[in-house]
Amino acid sequence: MIPPAAYLLQYIVSGITLGSIYGMIALGFTLIHNATGIVNFAQGEFVTYGALIAITCSATFGLPMPLALLVAVIMVTVLGAILERLAIRPAHRSSVITLIIITIGASILLRGIAMWLWGPDALPMRHFSGEIPMRLGAVAVLPQHIWIMGIVVCTMICLWLLGEKTQVGKAMRACAMDREAAQLVGIPAARMVTLSFALSGTLGGLAGAIVAPLAMGQYNMGIMLGLKGFAAAILGGMGNPVGAVIGGVLLGVLESLGAGLESGFKDAIAFGVMLVVLLAKPTGIMGGKSH
Amino acid sequence: MSDTAVLQLDDVVKKFGGLTAVDRVGFSVRRGQIKALIGPNGAGKTTVFNLITGVYNIDAGEIRIAGHVTSGRPSHRIASRGIARTFQHVELFSNMTVLENVMVGAHMAATSGMLASALHLHSMKAQERLLADKAASCLDLVGLDVPYDTDALSLAFGQQRLLEVARALAADPILVLLDEPAAGLSSAESAQLAELVQRIRDLEVTVLIVDHDMDLVMRISDEVVVLDHGVKIAEGTPKEIQANSEVIAAYLGEEI
């Protein structure tokens, strides 16, 4: 069921917005996967905490939005580092299945804490600059959509700069490519792993904070978002950062176009796409690592 | 070629991306021989083993075992032609005991499937006894004297290598590929290994061996094939090879 052409552009715009969120989450998965080879099932919880902390800062403590965002992002970054140090590092020699279970345990733990701290209900968040839609031709765009896309683009640029122009970024990339070789030239691999988890937290937390005005914040929002972010990473090519973003945007658009379908089945699109990619071309669109 | 050829390689090519690891290599191994495959590091020896056993697919050429074409077939099918191997980096089933490891080697000697196993049918139990006996005799043959229910993982390195040989022999193969069996062994263990290889040949099992221990290789082999950078540069008796200037140059890296 293809929506009428008049709405097509509208769906594509909201699809790109949602997709850029998926892309940020996918990028978080990719960072950790490149640094450690594992899939971080707790990635979705970073999104949840980013959203809920931002909501608390702005609604409960009345902080101005930029400050609320900053606090949220910083706290989730630290959360990522703590997660790595306490749960991942002690088990770094364990088997794949053990590590999977540990990150699953972490996600359960974090979800439980979130429910305890914020309760089970969905909490609203103020749009950054109002809710009056702007008309660009046939398309109505919310200011929040612009914020999301803009912030995501800026984040991508910052990440690129980090990877290309800074020592730390280059060290992380070196570690991801060949851990032993990196250690031989003096790069502290363990610290790079912690850094990748922290950075992953930054991305997830930011994604949560900027999507919260549209999606609301809830203790269990991370499950679906995390899984779909993962699907996006697979679609774009697991291990490929550019692929993560492209996969995210593509998934967002596909989901949005599928809005013609019953909303319940819409969730299946992400998983269907992921399965198709895994079975047809596991290295994804851009060709990631296929272990 | 010769109809007593247990193994035949013809113009075998294998590329990895831009690198040609095996470049039109051809040789044959006659029944009852001990043949060695040597060459400097990176010459492509283990790649040839992997091509023979189907771990990699060839890009061109043909491989035959006892006359049957095996190139392009899956590994387990190739194994059923009567070829077994050991690995450069020991590939034991670390989650099983010594006896169980060797019994897997004899996997093809039995046929009981899921249903027979689930119900522990009488026929299956009889087969199990046969497999266990076969495994025990192979362990005796290689001289591995440890309790059968020892965890494979807890064996000393030299013992692990012996276990791999026992497992290979349990398949009753016509050809055994030994990939650097002497690597990491003491000279006493190497001498025992040399004896073992000759015992294997006495059982009418043909042997193709790769190793860097030149003493061992030259002492026990009937013929030697030399590879360098994926190309066969010489083939002959140990004496001929030792006198071959190209071979010497390949190892020393310079012309004489």
Add this chain to the structure above:
Amino acid sequence: MLHARSYRLILAVAVIAAVLPLLLPGGYALHLAAVIGINTIVVLGLNLLMGYAGQVSLGQAAFVGIGSYASGILAAKAGLSPWLAMATGVTLAATTGAVVGIPLLKLRGHYLAMGTLGFGMIVYIVLRQWNSLTGGTIGIMSIPPLTIGGFAIDTELRMYYFVAFSVILALALASNIIDSRVGRAMRAVHGSEVAAETCGVHTARYKLQVFVLSAALAGYAGSLHAHHATYIHPGTFGFQYSIHLVVMAVLGGMASVWGAVFGAAAVTLIGENLRSFQEFSTVAFGFVLIVIMIFLPAGLWRGIGDIIQRTARLSQQRRRGTRHV
């Protein structure tokens, strides 16, 4: 040999299971025991798949759901004999396992995990959305009981015995398979795929066989669940349940079939006891999981066994005076 010891253990469990109802304080405890039994059957399949064959499935709930809904739809809505419905459910689960297993099992490690997860999610969504067939989010009610002759298995006690009987059978089956040529082949695939192939083990076939077997067991358990709960809804068969099943398998320990019993019992009972402390139970569950995976990755069954062995050895040495300080 291994056989005799396993059979004796299974016999002992059978005896305990037979007299257990006399020791339990009533209907709800029996209900819980049956739930543990049903979970055990699914986890046995997972144990074989993950522990022995070294594969992974994060979508096992889907097969349980298929079994449940086959029984529910055919027995409750179409009026078929519950036994026929059950047989259909198991066959359907096994067939689905075969169909998705063939392409999925080509994947390894995390990719296989995510592939099975995606499959599980899709089945869950279909069960939830296909209103006309499955009743959507409302589910299916009034599922009739299994009957043998005129004898209906419609009380907690009778259902408990039927489930217990099924568990004993499944345990015997699993033990038999593990200690057989097929079991060794599976374990060889886990130990070293490449070496297994050179021994003539058709690794792809064995992976598929154990996957299908685990799907069949899950389907059977699903059918039992349908007749036990008499009401099924899609929420039961989602991602949460798949994860819980994996946790049961891993927590219990995958080195032996007894880990399945232990894990299923432990997780089910903990879940029950912390039910009143909703958030706390989730937090505690996640925390315990992490801790156990870090310190006892072989699972509780093996872990506790090791600790007992070590303590016994230590005290023995102390008594003999051979313990060096």
